[in-house]
Amino acid sequence: MSKVYRIGIIGCGGIANGKHLPSLSKLENVELVAFCDVVLSRAEEAAQKYGSDQAKVYSDYTELLLDESIDIVHVLTPNDSHADISIAALEADKHVMCEKPMAKTAADARRMVEAAKRTGKKLTIGYNNRYRQDSLYLKQLCEAGELGHIYLGKAHAIRRRAVPTWGVFLDEEKQGGGPLIDIGTHALDLTLWLMDNYKPKVVLGTKYHELSQRENAANAWGPWDPKQFTVEDSAFGMIVMENGATIMLESSWALNSLDIDEAKCSLSGTEAGADMKDGLRINGEKLSRLYTTEIDLSAGGVAFYEGQSDSDSDVEARRWIEAIDQDKDPVVTPEQACVVSEILEAIYESARTGKAVYMS
Template identity: 40%
Template sequence: MEKVLRVGIIGAGGIARGAHIPNYLKCGDKVQIVAVSDVVIEKAEELAKDFNIPYAFSSYEDMLEEVEIDAVSICTPNKFHYPATIAALKAGCHVLCEKPPAMAVEEAEEMAALAEKIGKMLTYGFHFRHSPHVDTLKRFIDAGELGNIYAAQVTAMRRRGIPGWGVFTNKELQGGGPLIDIGVHMLDTALYLMGYPEPDTVLGVTYQEIGNRKGVGLLGTWDWDNFSVEDMARGMITFKNGASILLETAFAANVEKHDEMNVKLMGDQGGASVFPLKIYQEKHETLIDITPSHLPKEDFHEIELGRFVDSCLNGSEPISTPQQGVYLQQIINGLYESAEKGEAIKIIQKSLV
């Protein structure tokens, strides 16, 4: 009889309902969702009822103690990623934690160290990594088609895309705004395609010019009176291998496009734009552009959750690792610190063990 992965859900919000649970269910007999927890018990009970999940709890500690669980999805606000991950790992569970890893670098480091110590999987919800665009480009990169990738441009911009739901504009619960919410997706995508180089220095600036006043909302009406995060962040990251990234991200900015999420890479043998995928090269004394005639239209979350389940069942390493999570957290927090201090920040590495 094949092993069935018993999964628990921590946090009963939109990402659990819209992405994690439906895609676990697509895994068929390989997965059984056995419990869900949320501090608002009514939300947990409603989610359990809607998806026929046997148990609902108001405390993930109680859920982890009372139900036999092999793996958990952590779908809480950012502030609670760290304590929920630590509790799940200590309970002997594999963990898929939504992005970002945590609120502080020290938290991400402790999460990674604990996962390594107890031999359990810890991976993060960077679903853009699992897109056909990224999979395809990664094959080209691994074959040397771009050569040494020494520069990248990361864009995650919305014209008026401040979320009108959830806690996305609450700095205490989220740690920041577009940088830590949408910018982190494109930043992770760039880092993954670049081989996740070790960061060296960061220089960042943040702005709050639009979000704290009434305006047009393309993603619902937000609470501008209590808007406590940045509405735009810009930055530059340099790496120990000499590479660099320029980053620009915003919930609200006076730009042409309503929504733009993209990564551009520049190597000594070629370059690429990821969304949509296009590769730029010079061959046979000719500048050429390569565009796929077809890429499968797949749900990035479905691929991500399927790969997580397979890794839990067969012991393979996920493509998003705890050490990468630490590097990413160092960059995000470094950019915020740089913006606050008005100076570049040097990133100092330390052993996770």
């Protein structure tokens, strides 16, 4: 890569500082030249730590988008603003990386897909769990047909007590939901991608507020305020795909369960099964005997991306810039991410009405 890409960051909170900025700063062919946050001091701090010598700071993203020298924008704001900012950035001739979920609503997600097509700019969504070593290896197995026809997928996003109490995570108006749209979205994206199945037929969902209103609850980040906890504490969905495959999605920030898994999935196919619950395990039958194989991911690289010492976020950043530089589709396409948002919305709608939602 010979070109140096100039990047603007919109939203300089936790996800920017914990994920995007550290990974982008490792790349030699990017320059972080603009930082925007409604709290200007956050933008200033990020610029001082990660920005170029002449980096600019803004409190209004529309001013940042006026800079024609910026090639790429990362949208790292609350869910309710993803669509408007991303579309504005695309229309300002920028490529866009938007954090997950794609948007607060499926309609907004579809608007983003349309904007990317209309402008010809690249749009991707921050589903970084696709870049983990176990995910990449299992993807290769699926593509090689080792599991056969995959007709059952289970998407796991369960925490025993880990409710995020900072920012706007508990605000339904800003976020659009709780654990389903926050961590369930990662597990669902991973499952759909591994199955390579993006045609949902019918969705049935439930959601619960069973533990959210408890005072002084045990929690990884300290007790939550029940008055501020306006989103669900758990949500579950069953998705039947057009080809007859079934996907079960479980998501919770607080659940009385010792079966804890986050951003993982289990797959069952005609030739073999796989799960990520205790490392990556493949199971099946050979010569009338059952077998279980544990994959050692420490003994070599993955052909999909060489560089196993990098974190999943590091690989995500590198692959994103490569997609722009080589003019190819990003690993996470907007069309794929839009289906995730449509299914999540269908689960919420089914939970609200008590009826199945037919999608095709």
